[in-house]
Amino acid sequence: MLTIRNLQVALGRTPVLHGIDISAAPGRIIAVIGPNGSGKTTLLRAISGDVPYQGQIALDGHDLATLKPWELAARRGVLPQAATLAFPFTVAEVVRLGLTSGTQADRTDLIARALAEVDLTGFSGRYYQELSGGQQARVQLARVRVQVWDPVQNGAARWLFLDEPVASLDIAHQIGVMRVLRGFADGGGGVVMVLHDLNLAAMVADHVWLIHDGRLLDAGPPARVIGGPGLAKAYGCPIMANQMPPAAATFVLPHGLWG
Ligand SMILES: Nc1ncnc2c1ncn2[C@@H]1O[C@H](COP(=O)(O)OP(=O)(O)O)[C@@H](O)[C@H]1O
Ligand SMILES: [Mg+2]
Numbered sequence: 472m473l474t475i476r477n478l479q480v481a482l483g484r485t486p487v488l489h490g491i492d493i494s495a496a497p498g499r500i501i502a503v504i505g506p507n508g509s510g511k512t513t514l515l516r517a518i519s520g521d522v523p524y525q526g527q528i529a530l531d532g533h534d535l536a537t538l539k540p541w542e543l544a545a546r547r548g549v550l551p552q553a554a555t556l557a558f559p560f561t562v563a564e565v566v567r568l569g570l571t572s573g574t575q576a577d578r579t580d581l582i583a584r585a586l587a588e589v590d591l592t593g594f595s596g597r598y599y600q601e602l603s604g605g606q607q608a609r610v611q612l613a614r615v616r617v618q619v620w621d622p623v624q625n626g627a628a629r630w631l632f633l634d635e636p637v638a639s640l641d642i643a644h645q646i647g648v649m650r651v652l653r654g655f656a657d658g659g660g661g662v663v664m665v666l667h668d669l670n671l672a673a674m675v676a677d678h679v680w681l682i683h684d685g686r687l688l689d690a691g692p693p694a695r696v697i698g699g700p701g702l703a704k705a706y707g708c709p710i711m712a713n714q715m716p717p718a719a720a721t722f723v724l725p726h727g728l729w730g
Pocket of ligand 1: 484485514
């Protein structure tokens with residue numbers, strides 16, 4: 472269980488998150504949505520233990536502030552919004568970074584499996600810098616996956632905290648990644664990810680957290696949150712929710728575009 476109580480974060484002198492209360496159960500996919508600058512990345516960095524905060528964050532009953540770096544690395548993998556590399560690493564070397572930052576550095580078999588998962592079999596020896604943006608994003612996801620491969624370890628759920636993991640991916644690879652995440656959640660792991668694409672969020676998320684101006688504006692099942700009135704308010708533009716037969720999946724479209 473991920474528990475967030477009265478979470479407040481200031482970056483520099485700027486208050487960014489103003490008291491967020493929410494919890495997430497493992498076995499589920501949480502999509503964090505909200506407009507640019509609303510605080511999604513800051514929230515993800517806080518639960519990842521990467522930014523100082525006030526309030527409480529607990530991962531499966533352990534106060535985040537008391538977990539040692541290696542304990543944190545064993546429990547959760549983090550995909551930041553933008554990852555840059557200063558050195559000419561090969562694809563396999565980048566993925567291996569996930570193994571060595573985790574607690575199972577001996578499991579080198581996972582490198583090929585993680586690359587296969589993101590459809591990059593055969594790319595191990597290629598230079599990371601010479602890949603497309605979408606391919607690089609998939610390498611980064613493989614790096615995070617090898618860090619927390621099994622969704623449950625020693626009886627404890629593991630977590631994937633992902634910031635816009637599919638923003639630069641084509642539709643087939645977006646679906647491929649979503650399948651990987653669904654498998655991880657079905658295996659008992661927790662997934663919290665920032666998603667820009669509201670329709671993808673509606674399709675894959677079990678729960679949606681809608682962030683607006685550093686506050687949680689709404690949270691709940693996607694059909695209610697993405698189909699609800701809070702969405703237009705948060706994004707500041709008219710949005711029409713629809714149901715797609717036959718599965719009654721919710722999808723949204725902007726409307727009244729030209730006045
Ligand atoms: N290092 C920083 N110092 C001050 N303000 C920041 C910093 N990084 C981000 N912010 C501000 O915090 C707010 C939330 O940013 P962020 O969490 O990245 O938003 P989102 O991911 O929802 O687009 C924005 O208003 C942004 O300008
Ligand atoms: Mg962001």
